Amino acid sequence: MTTTPKPRVRFAPSPTGLLHVGNARTALYNWLFARHTGGQFILRIEDTDLERSQASYETQLMEDLHWLGINWDEGPSWDGLPGEGDHGPYRQSERLALYAEYTERLLAEGKAYRCFCTQEELEAERTxxxxxxxxxxxxxxxxxxSQDAIEQNLAAGKPYAVRLKIEDRPLRFHDMVRGSVEFAAETVGDPVLVRSAIGGAAGLSKNEAGGVPVYNYVVTIDDALMDITHVIRGDDHISNTPKQVAIYHAFGWPVPEFAHLSTILGPDRERLSKRHGATSISTFRQMGYLPEALANYLALLGWGAEDGKTETFTLAELVPIFSLERVTPSPAIFDFDKLNWLNRYYLKLADPERVAKLAERQFCQHRPDIFPLWSSSELYTAEALAVLASQDPPIHLNRPSNTLIALRKEWFARLLALFVPAVDHLDQLPAKAAPVLGFNPESARRDPENAAILAADSARSVLGELAGRVRTHSGFVTPDDFKEWMKEIQAATGIKGKELYHPARIALTGAHSGPDFDKIIPLIEQGTALALGITGVRERIEQFVGV
RNA sequence: GGCGCUAUCGUCUAGGGGUUAGGACGUGAGAUUCUCAAUCUUAAAACACGGGUUCGAUUCCCGUUAGCGCUACCA
Incomplete structure (x- = not known):
């Protein structure tokens, strides 16, 4: 026995849509297996469905894989890089010419035959x-x-398909996830290898369809030609596998190992689909999920570490411990809550500057009235600087160039420090930050919970007292000022606790709950001073009470 | 209809002939706080059912049930 060669695995998606979490998980497991074993990970694009395939999907697909941290050793050229590897081409559409000679060989060896049956005849058999x-x-x-009959049909120009002769013995293969799987030959039947002119194929007229090889045939030849040793794919391919195994047998090629991954289901136990919410990688990306969170979650969906306890892994940590033998065969339900938990975990760990960049994109999209932050050319004033410096924590002018931008970045970093821990994914940030950015007084009053709080007599008194103090206050407001007011109002009215704070909080932030006043007030006042279009504390309370 | 795959807390899973059946997410309670989030502590929560095999099965075998997949000259 020779030494076992390094494994070669492939991920073979069709560019007919966005990369879906199920496929992404398949890609990830292929990649992990390759990296773990020191083998090769090959990307092959199955773009022969002319009708549905799109070049833009192909690009998007590669971008999504790349984003997740999955790179390939061989595959089509991408992003200016030439295609790599000596097993190409890696686009199926460029391989079409390859298959005919294999069909000739099978026919010549009597392992395949021409089938002249019509659609009607086949239909009748099925009924x-x-x-x-x-x-x-x-x-x-x-x-x-008989040879005569074949010649006659051919001479008559009868369309024919090419079918494989299935030998009458069980077709079995080994599955690294499920063990040995066996199909009886009579439940498989002689599969079509090459379509006849009557068959029709996606994107082709009936006449063009003649001679077009069928999926099961093509993948098998491609896998064999690319020296694929381990076929890791979705379990919807299990029933295709016996046909493919028969093709390997017919050519005398070694049958690879298989690993069929279970389906990912939605919460209703149906196959996960758009119906259940986000399912494509690019959507998760847009929603502000971190790639490491998604990759970690996908790794956990159908696989567990040996200790049965560790849950958080980077890809680098996964590589040495991943194994297909530990992959669960049963279908798994996609749990958005757990994904969110992981995303929060990685958000906490992530470099703040990186998070800031991602967050800024979200703000630009959802609050174009206030963001982008860094493009303004407005100058800061002496008063503005005073506000920035005297709040706690202060923002100091300490960079000679790009000053306004530097100050705003500092402010933005603090905003994020306050609100990022409160979100599952970054696109929730603009809404969460509304207490600082500003809110609509009318809709704040209309909110049912707010309305209930505001309806109380005590709330009216609190707001009246608060407005009075705001009016006589000059300059900006500090948390100490605010504390002082609350103390005074409590003393004057005897109202305290929730009855005191909730109405005040609504007047200031539009919501009865949120971060500490100590954090919110400096951010508001500093944001106002930085000309971010944020209404100051005094103004917003006056506006609210005046409504 | 046929064939195949699957079956441990609500969810993802660990485990394996004798265990207090472990962990995580989520949920409940508590601490903290005007409140929310975060954080910490804590609680509840599972071996689908029926037969075997066995001194003993959640674990092994066989059925049942349920879910899913394939059943094409789709990929």
Whole structure:
């Protein structure tokens, strides 16, 4: 026995849509297996469905993989890089010419035969099978056609498909996730390898369809030609596998190992789809999920560490411990809550500057009235600087160039420090930060919970007292000022606790709950001073009470 | 209809002939706080059912049930 060669695995998506979490997980497991074993990870684009394939999807797909941290050793050229590897081409559409010679070989060796059956005849067989509770497989009628009959049909120009002769013995293969799997030959039937002109194929007219090889045939040849040793894919391919195994047998090629990954389901136990919310990688990205969170979650969905306890892994940590033997065969329900937990975890760990960049994009999209922050050319004033410096924590002017921008970045970093821990994913940030950025007084009053709080007599008194103090106050407001007011109002009215704070909080932030006043007030006043279009504390209370 | 795959807390899972069946998310309670989030502590929560095998099965075998997939000259 020679030493076992390094594994070669492939991820073979069709560019017919956005990369879906299920496929992404398949890609991830392939990648992890390759990296773990020191093997090769190959990307092959199955773009032969001319009708549905789009070049833009192909690009997006590669971008999504890249974003997740999955790179490939061989694959189509991308992003200016030439295609790598000596097993190309890596786009199936560029391989079409390859298959004919293999079909000739099978025909010549008598391992495949021409089938002249019409659609109607096949349909009739199927109905008959249903009536007799048998499997819906081809009877093999054209297997035993005499040479004369074949010549005659050919001469008559009858369209034909090419079918593989399935030998009458069980078709079994080894699955690294499920163990040995076996299919009886009679439940498989002689599969079509090459379509006839009557068959029709996606994107082709009936006449063009003649001679077009079928998916099961093409993948098998591609996998064999690319020296794929381990086929890791979704479990919807299990029933295709016996046909593929028969093709390997017919050519005398070594049968690879298989690993069929279970389906990912939605909370209702149906196959995960757009119906359940976000499912494509690019959507998760837009929503402000971190790639490491998604990759970690996907790794955990159907696989667990040996200790049964560790839950958080970087890709680098995953590589040495990942194994297909530990992959669970049962279907898994996609749990958005757990993904969110992981995302919060990684958000806490992530470099603040990186988070700031991602967050800024979200603000630009959702609050164009206030963001972008850094483009303004307005100058700061002496008063503004005073506000920045005297709040706690102060923002000091300490950079000679780009000063306003530097100050704003500092402010933004503090805003994020306050609100990022409160979100599951970054696109929730603009809404969460509304207490600082500003709010609509009317809709704040209309909120049912707010309305209930505001309806109380005590709330009216508090707001009246507060407005009075705001009016006589000059200059900006500090948390100490605010504390002082609350103390005075409590002394004057006897109102305290929630009855005191909730109305005040609504007047200031539009919501009855949120971060500490100590944090909010400096951010508001500093934001106002930085000309961010944020209404100051005094103004917003006056506005609110005046409504 | 046929064939195949699957079955441990609500969810993801660990485990494995004798265990207090472990962890995580989520949920409940408590601490903290005017409140929310975060954080910490804590609680509740599972071996689908029926037969075997066995001194003993959640674990092994067989059925049942349920879910899912394939059943095409789609990919």
């Amino acid at each position: 008959h099978a249903t009536q007799h509770h048998g499997p819906h497989v081809y009877s093999g009628r054209c297997r035993s056609l």
